[in-house]
Amino acid sequence: MDAEAPRTLFEKIWSRHRVKEREDGQTLLYVDRHLMHDGTAAAFDALRRRGLAPRAPERTFAVPDHYVPTDTRRVAEIADERRRGLVETLARNSAEHGIRHFGLGGPHQGIVHIIGPETGLSQPGLLMVCGDSHTSTHGALGALAFGIGSTEVTHVLATQTLWQRKPRTLRIAVDGALAEGVTAKDLILAVIARIGAAGATGHVIEYAGGAVRALSMEGRLTLCNMSIEAGGRAGMVAPDETTYSYLAGREYAPKGAEWDRALVRWRALPSDEGAAFDREVSLDAATVAPMVTWGTSPEDALPITGAVPDPDAAPDAEGRAAMARTLDYMGLLPGTALEEVAVDRVFIGSCTNSRIEDLRGAALVARGRKVAEGVRAWVVPGSEPVKRQAEAEGLHEVFRGAGFEWREPGCSMCVGTNGDIAGPGVRVASTSNRNFMGRQGPGARTHLLSPAMAAAAAVTGRLTDVRRLLAGEA
Amino acid sequence: MEPFRRLDAVAVPLGEPNIDTDRIIPARFLSRLRSVDHAPFLFHDARRLPGSDDENPAFPLNRPEWRAARIVVAGRNFACGSSREAAVWALYDHGVRCAVAPSFGDIFRNNAMKNGLLPVALPAEAVADLLAQLEARPGATVSVDLPAQTVTFPDGATHGFDVDPFDKQCLLEGLDELAYTLSLTDEITAFERRMGRENAPP
Ligand code: SF4
Numbered sequence: 226m227d228a229e230a231p232r233t234l235f236e237k238i239w240s241r242h243r244v245k246e247r248e249d250g251q252t253l254l255y256v257d258r259h260l261m262h263d264g265t266a267a268a269f270d271a272l273r274r275r276g277l278a279p280r281a282p283e284r285t286f287a288v289p290d291h292y293v294p295t296d297t298r299r300v301a302e303i304a305d306e307r308r309r310g311l312v313e314t315l316a317r318n319s320a321e322h323g324i325r326h327f328g329l330g331g332p333h334q335g336i337v338h339i340i341g342p343e344t345g346l347s348q349p350g351l352l353m354v355c356g357d358s359h360t361s362t363h364g365a366l367g368a369l370a371f372g373i374g375s376t377e378v379t380h381v382l383a384t385q386t387l388w389q390r391k392p393r394t395l396r397i398a399v400d401g402a403l404a405e406g407v408t409a410k411d412l413i414l415a416v417i418a419r420i421g422a423a424g425a426t427g428h429v430i431e432y433a434g435g436a437v438r439a440l441s442m443e444g445r446l447t448l449c450n451m452s453i454e455a456g457g458r459a460g461m462v463a464p465d466e467t468t469y470s471y472l473a474g475r476e477y478a479p480k481g482a483e484w485d486r487a488l489v490r491w492r493a494l495p496s497d498e499g500a501a502f503d504r505e506v507s508l509d510a511a512t513v514a515p516m517v518t519w520g521t522s523p524e525d526a527l528p529i530t531g532a533v534p535d536p537d538a539a540p541d542a543e544g545r546a547a548m549a550r551t552l553d554y555m556g557l558l559p560g561t562a563l564e565e566v567a568v569d570r571v572f573i574g575s576c577t578n579s580r581i582e583d584l585r586g587a588a589l590v591a592r593g594r595k596v597a598e599g600v601r602a603w604v605v606p607g608s609e610p611v612k613r614q615a616e617a618e619g620l621h622e623v624f625r626g627a628g629f630e631w632r633e634p635g636c637s638m639c640v641g642t643n644g645d646i647a648g649p650g651v652r653v654a655s656t657s658n659r660n661f662m663g664r665q666g667p668g669a670r671t672h673l674l675s676p677a678m679a680a681a682a683a684v685t686g687r688l689t690d691v692r693r694l695l696a697g698e699a
Numbered sequence: 700m701e702p703f704r705r706l707d708a709v710a711v712p713l714g715e716p717n718i719d720t721d722r723i724i725p726a727r728f729l730s731r732l733r734s735v736d737h738a739p740f741l742f743h744d745a746r747r748l749p750g751s752d753d754e755n756p757a758f759p760l761n762r763p764e765w766r767a768a769r770i771v772v773a774g775r776n777f778a779c780g781s782s783r784e785a786a787v788w789a790l791y792d793h794g795v796r797c798a799v800a801p802s803f804g805d806i807f808r809n810n811a812m813k814n815g816l817l818p819v820a821l822p823a824e825a826v827a828d829l830l831a832q833l834e835a836r837p838g839a840t841v842s843v844d845l846p847a848q849t850v851t852f853p854d855g856a857t858h859g860f861d862v863d864p865f866d867k868q869c870l871l872e873g874l875d876e877l878a879y880t881l882s883l884t885d886e887i888t889a890f891e892r893r894m895g896r897e898n899a900p901p
Binding site: 247 | 714715716717719721722725726727730731732733745749776780782784787803804806809813864865876877880881883886890894896898899900901
C-alpha cells in the first residue's frame with residue numbers, strides 16, 4: 226500500500242492497532258482501554274470457568290451504573306437483592322483482578338460513557354471497547370470506540386485484543402450553524418431521521434464540517450453517542466483545540482513531557498486532505514429544528530413543529546401496518562400536532578444528555594418556571610463530578626425550585642434496570658437515546674428530545690417548541 | 700460452541716423493520732449468567748397481552764404452527780440497538796439457530812456468530828418473498844446450508860448468501876475463537892513491546 230496515500234482518522238487508528246491481519250481480512254486489534262459496567266458479570270464468569278485471568282488489568286476500568294439506585298449512594302441500601310448483587314459483584318471482580326473500580330459513593334462514579342471522557346481516560350487515537358453499544362460516545366475525542374457483546378468482553382479480558390473485519394467509512398459533513406435553541410441532540414436526531422436507523426450499518430461515521438467543529442466537547446459526545454442509533458459501528462470527530470483544552474489537566478490525561486509527546490501524535494490524527502470515504506452525506510445545520518420522536522425507532526423523528534404522521538402515507542402495506550402498530554403503542558392519532566401531545570413524566574439524564582452543558586441548557590428553561598401540574602420530572606446527573614459542578618453553579622436549586630427531582634448519578638430511566646421505570650401507557654419526554662417499545666418500562670411511551678426541550682415539556686406539560694420559551698413566552 | 704452445518708426447520712415470520720434487542724429481551728431480564736435458561740425471556744413482553752401474563756395469541760411465536768420454529772425471518776435492521784448478548788442467548792435457548800433478514804444490527808451479528816446462531820442477510824425483495832410464503836403456509840420449513848451458503852425457500856427457490864470466511868470456519872467446526880487467539884500470545888506480546896508507553900494508561 227502506498228504509504229503516502231491520504232488516510233482517514235479511522236484508518237490511522239485502525240492500522241496502528243493491528244496485531245495481526247489474516248488473509249481473509251479478519252484483523253486482530255489491540256485494545257488500549259477496556260471499560261466495564263455492572264452488567265458484565267457473565268463475562269467474568271466465562272473467564273473464570275476457563276481458568277483465565279485478565280491479561281492487562283491496568284487497561285481495564287470498571288464502574289457501576291446500570292443497576293445503581295438514584296436515591297441513595299449506599300450499596301447496602303439497594304433493596305433489590307439481584308441489583309445489589311450485580312453492583313457488589315463488579316466491585317469484587319475488580320478487586321480480585323486488580324482492575325481500577327470507581328465505586329458507588331466514590332468521587333468518580335457515574336455512567337461509564339460520561340466518566341471515560343471526564344476522567345481523561347478517553348483520548349484521541351485510542352482503541353476503546355466496552356460491553357455496551359453506546360461506547361461510540363468516546364469517539365468524540367478522536368478515539369475509535371465501539372460496543373461489544375459478552376463473549377467479546379471475555380475475549381478482551383483474556384487477550385486484550387479483538388477480531389474485527391474492517392468496517393466501511395461514512396463521512397457526515399454538517400456545514401452552516403445551528404440556530405438558537407437547536408442542540409447536538411437535535412442534530413443527531415435529524416441525521417438519523419435522514420439516513421435511517423440502519424443508515425450507517427457496517428460503517429464507522431466521521432462527523433465533520435463547520436457545525437461539528439463549532440460544537441463543544443459535550444455536544445460532540447452527544448453526537449457520537451447516538452451513532453449506534455443510526456446503525457453505525459462507531460462515531461468519531463477529529464481531535465482539535467477543543468479536544469486538547471477539554472483533556473488538559475484531567476486526572477488520567479498525559480502530563481508534562483508525556484502530554485507534549487501525545488499532542489504531537491494527536492495532531493497527526495485528523496483525516497488527510499483528499500482521504501476517501503466509502504460514503505458521504507451532507508447536511509445544512511441551519512435547516513435543523515428542535516426535534517422530537519413520535520414512534521418506537523429513533524428514525525421516527527420530526528421537527529417539533531410537525532404532526533404525527535399518517536400510516537396511509539406509508540409507501541407500502543407492510544409500512545402502513547408497522548406504522549399503525551407504532552401509533553397504537555404510542556397512543557397517538559395521525560395528524561395530531563406534536564406540540565399538543567401531553568406528557569406524564571420527564572427524564573433529563575443518560576449518557577446522551579446528562580453532562581454539565583445539558584443541565585445548564587435545561588436549567589435555563591426551568592429557571593423561574595414551574596413543572597406543570599401532574600407531571601413528574603427528574604434530573605439525573607451523569608456522574609458525581611457533573612453533580613458537584615451543577616451544585617456549585619446552583620443548578621440543583623433551580624431545578625428543585627421549579628419542582629424537578631434532583632437525583633443521584635446512574636443510567637436510571639434510560640433503561641430502567643435499576644428499577645427507575647415508567648408505568649404502562651405513561652408518556653415520557655426523555656433526553657436518552659432509545660424510544661424502543663418497553664425501553665423505559667413495559668408499555669411506557671418514550672419521546673426523545675434535547676435537555677432544553679425536555680425542560681420545556683416539563684413546565685408546559687406537553688411537547689413544546691423550546692424556542693418559544695427562550696423567546697420569553699410563558 | 701455447537702457446530703452449524705445444515706438446518707431444515709420451521710421458519711417464523713417477524714416481518715417488522717427495526718425489531719430491537721430490547722424487544723427480543725427486555726432489559727429487566729439481563730445480567731444473568733449464561734448458564735441460566737434464557738428461553739422464557741424471549742420476546743417476553745411482546746408474547747404477552749399488555750399488562751398481563753396471558754399469552755398474546757396474535758404473536759407469531761405463540762401460534763401452534765410456529766412455536767417450534769428454529770429459523771426467524773425478520774424485517775430490515777433486525778436486532779438493532781443494545782449490545783446485550785442475552786438477545787442471542789434467548790433466541791438460542793428457544794431453539795433458534797438462524798435468522799434471515801435484509802440487514803442486522805452489527806453487534807448482534809457478531810454476538811450471534813460467536814454463539815452458533817447464523818445470521819443470513821438476503822436482499823429485501825427475497826426476504827419479502829420469503830415472508831409472504833411463510834404467512835401463506837404457516838409451519839412451512841426452510842433449509843439453510845452453510846457449506847453451500849444457500850437458503851432454500853418453501854417454494855423450492857434457492858438463494859445464495861455471503862458469510863465471512865473466518866466466521867464460516869468457526870461455525871462449521873464449532874471453533875473457539877478465544878483458544879485460537881490465546882495461541883497468538885507471542886504476537887500480542889510483541890505488539891505490546893513495539894507500542895511501549897504509547898496509549899498506555901497512567
Ligand atoms: S445511560 Fe442508557 S444508553 Fe447510556 S450506558 Fe446507561 S443504559 Fe446504556
